[in-house]
Amino acid sequence: MNSKLIVSISKALLLARWKQTMVAAIGVTFSITMFIALLSFMAGLNDLLDGLLLNRTAHIGLYNEIQPGKDQPVNRSAIYKNQYNFIRSVKPAAARQQIYNSGAIIRTLEKDNRVLGVAPKIITPVFFNDMTINIAAVINGIDVKNESRLFYFNDYITEGISDDIEKIPNSIILGKGLATELSAAIGDRVQVSNISGEIFQLKVTGLYQTGVQDLDKTQSYASIATVQKIMGEPNTSITDIQIKLKDITAAPVIAKEYASLFDIDALDIQTANSQFETGSFVRTLISYSVGIVLLVVAGFGIYNILNMMIYEKMDTIAILKATGFTGRDVQNIFLVIATSIGVLGGLLGLLLGFGLSAIIDQVPFSTASLPTIKTYPINYNPIFYLIGGIFSLLTTFFAGWFPARKASKVDPVVIIRGK
Amino acid sequence: MKQNILEAIHIYKEFNDPVKVKVLTDINIEIAKGEFVALTGKSGCGKSTLLYILSTMDTDYNGELLIDTVSMVHKKDKVLAGVRNQKIGFVFQFHYLLEEFTVLKNVMLPGLKLAKLSDKEIENNAIEKLKILDIGKLAMKKANQLSGGEKQRVAIARALINDPDIIMGDEPTGNLDKKNSDNVFDLFKKLSEEFRQTLLIVTHDESFAERMHRIIQMEDGKIISS
Numbered sequence: 066m067n068s069k070l071i072v073s074i075s076k077a078l079l080l081a082r083w084k085q086t087m088v089a090a091i092g093v094t095f096s097i098t099m100f101i102a103l104l105s106f107m108a109g110l111n112d113l114l115d116g117l118l119l120n121r122t123a124h125i126g127l128y129n130e131i132q133p134g135k136d137q138p139v140n141r142s143a144i145y146k147n148q149y150n151f152i153r154s155v156k157p158a159a160a161r162q163q164i165y166n167s168g169a170i171i172r173t174l175e176k177d178n179r180v181l182g183v184a185p186k187i188i189t190p191v192f193f194n195d196m197t198i199n200i201a202a203v204i205n206g207i208d209v210k211n212e213s214r215l216f217y218f219n220d221y222i223t224e225g226i227s228d229d230i231e232k233i234p235n236s237i238i239l240g241k242g243l244a245t246e247l248s249a250a251i252g253d254r255v256q257v258s259n260i261s262g263e264i265f266q267l268k269v270t271g272l273y274q275t276g277v278q279d280l281d282k283t284q285s286y287a288s289i290a291t292v293q294k295i296m297g298e299p300n301t302s303i304t305d306i307q308i309k310l311k312d313i314t315a316a317p318v319i320a321k322e323y324a325s326l327f328d329i330d331a332l333d334i335q336t337a338n339s340q341f342e343t344g345s346f347v348r349t350l351i352s353y354s355v356g357i358v359l360l361v362v363a364g365f366g367i368y369n370i371l372n373m374m375i376y377e378k379m380d381t382i383a384i385l386k387a388t389g390f391t392g393r394d395v396q397n398i399f400l401v402i403a404t405s406i407g408v409l410g411g412l413l414g415l416l417l418g419f420g421l422s423a424i425i426d427q428v429p430f431s432t433a434s435l436p437t438i439k440t441y442p443i444n445y446n447p448i449f450y451l452i453g454g455i456f457s458l459l460t461t462f463f464a465g466w467f468p469a470r471k472a473s474k475v476d477p478v479v480i481i482r483g484k
Numbered sequence: 485m486k487q488n489i490l491e492a493i494h495i496y497k498e499f500n501d502p503v504k505v506k507v508l509t510d511i512n513i514e515i516a517k518g519e520f521v522a523l524t525g526k527s528g529c530g531k532s533t534l535l536y537i538l539s540t541m542d543t544d545y546n547g548e549l550l551i552d553t554v555s556m557v558h559k560k561d562k563v564l565a566g567v568r569n570q571k572i573g574f575v576f577q578f579h580y581l582l583e584e585f586t587v588l589k590n591v592m593l594p595g596l597k598l599a600k601l602s603d604k605e606i607e608n609n610a611i612e613k614l615k616i617l618d619i620g621k622l623a624m625k626k627a628n629q630l631s632g633g634e635k636q637r638v639a640i641a642r643a644l645i646n647d648p649d650i651i652m653g654d655e656p657t658g659n660l661d662k663k664n665s666d667n668v669f670d671l672f673k674k675l676s677e678e679f680r681q682t683l684l685i686v687t688h689d690e691s692f693a694e695r696m697h698r699i700i701q702m703e704d705g706k707i708i709s710s
Contacts, residue, residue, distance in 0.1 A: 077584040384580035384582070388642070389569020390597055391561060394565075478536050482532060
């Protein structure tokens, strides 16, 4: 009952000075709009930049590193057991890069519910022969379906269809830079020689572009079977298992676990690309700081307007107190005024922020290095709207708190006798 | 049985700023139910100061104050606000109507705050009070559309809404011309005689005071006759 009365008085005071109310609310609206648009845009850019590398990088990669055995024969000998054995210049044995028992490992990984997906891969260095010129490059044998699902392989195909490498035998997708050097187009045949010098003819079925020049000049993709054939390996042979996890932050721990479980080398994404998180963090920090500064400025606007309103409404406050309203009632009236400005301005701000984000999302943005991006990136994360909403309420509440305290302390005798 | 609505016992007040000045010295007043009392004295004699103490708005004094036989000393702000809301009606020199509201809503406000009756009942009461004061037809007008005399009458209706034990007036006719002054005085008289309403009116207008039932005269912070 009492709260209904307080709300009705607040409403009357608000409407009596609706122009001032509007100015205050527009201040909040503007800052929330900018806050939302700025954060959405920044987060979109962050995702884009991180995605440049992170999308195509496995959270955990399993492989066999070529390295000398840790356990040398001399250490096993009983005779030299109690001595220090210094061995210099140990060379790796002719170890194979292929992963042992890869089928079983993949089946185990696919059952692990922390794992989003697994993509096997076989990598081999080759030479592309163009008349008298040999160009060193790498062929990645991939499982197109998993590679597209987990690492967005399809997004980087600029010409042709990625599935063709599995359908058409002896076919290949070339990096755009590599294709230019070989002056090869779709449908052309290119000649490839493996390490042993055997020559293969492969048909170009597609071109891809990542935006990273070094990759585009040296990488090409074929089906796993094609690469196994070039390497002269059996059809179970693969060199890498790429794992994508549901929770990227768990990668270092899980990598260690797999390394000991499968007796293999495991590299997690955090160790491989530590610089990325730093960049994202700093960009996010800057956009939050700017957004919050905007809101605080709007808060000062509300503070000013409420302060003025209190001086104007001294008579009203005095008579309310004289007729039995408590200091708390008066304080609540001004708090209701402040928070309703916050709610009104905030809600409108969230809507306009969404609108502005949607407009930015339509602005054309094309760059040669990012073939899949056509417009500016926007991240519509609901968290931004939540933070914006909560923060607009908090700022207006505190901006109203101090003037409201002042109003509650007005001494009616001073006002009434002063007339 | 004579019942005291208001009782002041040995009330002292002094201002300490900038120098110590005694404003009120040993004030003793008893006001019984139904009395129509004038509090008079020269300007600066402390009569308004006394009224604000009696009305519980000023709590900075020494002595005992009983309203409806309940002591008002050392009570919390919230309790005093409740007493002002329910037991005291105010009429000031200036009308203090809220210009954002209609006349009716202005009159209803203290009733809505008390919240003893439903909104509908309070509205009916408010219309009734306005009719008693011959301004029933103004109910739906905005407060700022009224003349000075009309505003003061609305203020009186507002003072009456919670059927207070006592109505206190601080120079309620001070801002009005002769005709409107007489009008307001006649209303007070009517309230006193027809409705047995207790009234305590501060005024410096001798002719005005002489027409009331009882006169309390003050000089230099003391009561010289009552």
